Amino acid sequence: MALQPIIRSQARPAAAADKTAAVRPAARDSRKRYCIILRIRHRDLNPDEITAALGWQPNVSWRAGEESVTPTGRPLASVRTDGLWSRQFEWRTDQAISDSLNEVLQQLAEHQRLFHRLDDISAQTALYLQLPGSLNIGDHIGYETLGKFANLRIALEIEVFPDWT
Numbered sequence: 001m002a003l004q005p006i007i008r009s010q011a012r013p014a015a016a017a018d019k020t021a022a023v024r025p026a027a028r029d030s031r032k033r034y035c036i037i038l039r040i041r042h043r044d045l046n047p048d049e050i051t052a053a054l055g056w057q058p059n060v061s062w063r064a065g066e067e068s069v070t071p072t073g074r075p076l077a078s079v080r081t082d083g084l085w086s087r088q089f090e091w092r093t094d095q096a097i098s099d100s101l102n103e104v105l106q107q108l109a110e111h112q113r114l115f116h117r118l119d120d121i122s123a124q125t126a127l128y129l130q131l132p133g134s135l136n137i138g139d140h141i142g143y144e145t146l147g148k149f150a151n152l153r154i155a156l157e158i159e160v161f162p163d164w165t
Contacts, residue, residue, distance in 0.1 A: 105154075
């Protein structure tokens with residue numbers, strides 16, 4: 001079964017309202033939330049080739065030489081210097097981060113030759129882990145998982161966003 005690029009959990013039912021709700025602290029969602037983004041960059045990258053090879057539509061893509069735009073689509077006075085293909089996977093779950101990384105890596109392992117070819121041309125290929133800074137969240141990423149990154153020649157990048165909700 002192929003991993004679906006956006007993973008969302010089911011909504012929890014709302015609690016019944018009562019007159020004391022205003023004085024109680026807000027209920028906290030104890031589930032972890034994070035994003036794992038597959039990102040590929042290279043000056044000669046053709047995003048359509050990556051889409052065809054992986055069978056996933058990118059959230060963001062462009063070719064070198066295209067006009068630069070902001071995330072909202074406003075044109076900038078520059079052109080892209082490299083090509084980019086990026087696909088985001090989102091989790092709101094009790095599942096460990098390492099388990100989610102392994103799910104993505106298992107799907108990518110089917111395309112090992114693609115990632116080796118990308119590495120051979122010096123493309124930057126990474127799984128980028130975005131963590132919210134508003135939560136105490138972490139995990140143990142074992143050598144078995146790190147070995148999968150090495151076998152695919154994919155880097156692991158990690159960033160924390162302090163005000164991400």
